Amino acid sequence: MVGDGILKGLAETARNFLGSYVGKDRLITVQYPEERIPQIEAARSFPFLVYDGPDWQAGMRCVACQICEKECPPKCILIKKSADKKPDAVGKLQAYPAVFDIDISVCMSCQICVEVCPFDAIKMDVDYDLGTDDRFAGLLLDKQRLSKSNEYYHQIHPTEAAAVDAHLAADRAKTRAAADAKAAAAPKVVAAPQQTQPVGGEPK
């Protein structure tokens, strides 16, 4: 018959119209600011700096080696090395970043900085609520805003963080054992200071 397709279509839209008032599962739109869907573990937005322990300045893993700054394709990272040194997690004296800025308006979330970091100090965040009314200063994240605890890292990427922790613990144990062995051997061998050089430069 002429026009029965139109009637079929009208019935279909009417069913959807009424159904959206009856079945709540039809309305799949997530009402964003009020409700959010849980993120998948592989989600990533922008990099952040991991620190161990309670104090973000003391526990910062970054030693300002500047590899990420050099590798960053859009050049959004700015690092200034400190003049003094601080003891790191195994008690060894290391430099730390006096300035560590990431311009997230330039960052393209490529994760290359994370891949090249020998200290597991920089990781990808999942926070996407970064809207601001100041498009210059508001999007230039400094050291303090970038620093987030290892617990937070465990929260957002549990599997990855556990692997990183295990690997770090093994590394640190090895370094400590080497240091102990060296301390025991030190009185006999005069060339000990030379040996510390490769150990210090070795990635942990």
Next chain:
Amino acid sequence: MTQAAGLTQSIDQIFVIGMQWLLSYVPAGAQPLVSAIVYVIALLIVFPTLFAIVTWLERKGLGRIQNRFGPNRVGPWGLFQPIADAVKSLTKEDIVPIQADHVVHFLAPILLVTAAFLAYAVLPVGRNMVLADLDAGVLFFFAIGSTMELAVFMAGWSSRSKYSLLGAMRAIAQMISYEVPMVLASVVVIMQAGSLSTVTIVDRQAGYTGIWPHWFVFTPWGIVGFTLFMIAATAESNRSPFDLPEGESEIIAGYYIEYSGFKFALFFLGEYLGMFATSGMAITLFLGGWSAPFSFLTWIPSYIWFFIKLVALICGFIWIRGTLPRLRMDQLMNLAWEFILPMALINMLVAGVWHFLPNWPLRWLVCSAIVAIPCILLGIGLKHKKKFQVRTYRYAE
């Protein structure tokens, strides 16, 4: 009983009585002018308000059809969305293309809205509630309707943009094509009512047999005429599925692509006012204007009935828009000239036959047959005419 009847009558006539009271304070010479101004102000308040409600209703309805919420941020259920939209369009920059014909570009939206408002002059929105009871009211309505086409072409031509011009050409082709069946579909009512005055046409439909009203839509020629009129009205107001002149995906916004800010809002307003006006005309011609659908419901004021019918038709428009995809240009033209126009002409014959056949079972049968057989035959014929072939392109030398 008589007291109750008197009360319902005075509620029904409250605006008319108010107007008379107001005019009693005005010197006799100024009375026509003052009454016209008051009526115009009322129109300028009521119909743009309806426009605001309908934009909300449309976005909500379309959202629900597509399993979305629709606007739900501004106010309860997003009800204040039209206000936010109005503020937005008022504060936006008004851009005029440097090559545009500035005067015509400026005048086009104004002409469109003016023409849309003028059409309301002959619409009886309630008992004794019409701005101008013209003897040729229906004719006036269609004449004003064609002014809107002029405004559309002014907009398309003056913008000096190829999309605008394409949109305007499509709009003109479509609106002129569909104006013919629209007028022919309404001729049957004029034949039956014997008058071009909208008030007289509504009065002819205001009686009841038992509880059933004498609306023209409850006759074979009436239902066909109403259907054809509504199809043509959809095309006249450039609404989906006949929204080729402003097809978003092809020519972005058609003839008003070069308009921004409040001029764009005026086009939007004009378009919706045109849609309300043609819907109002359909109500006046076929759905008994302001009269109640059953004799026991006449206690509800006449203007409320008019607006209930208007909103019902608008909801129909929204439903159609949420359902049908856009037609192609050749399909659009074929529908107008090969199906709707012949059906409108046959319908005029039916109205004549109906008028001269006396007893009702026989004339129902005969008239339904005269309408149904050509309709089915035309449908089958047009279906068979459709054949797939390699398209041949012709280029300018």
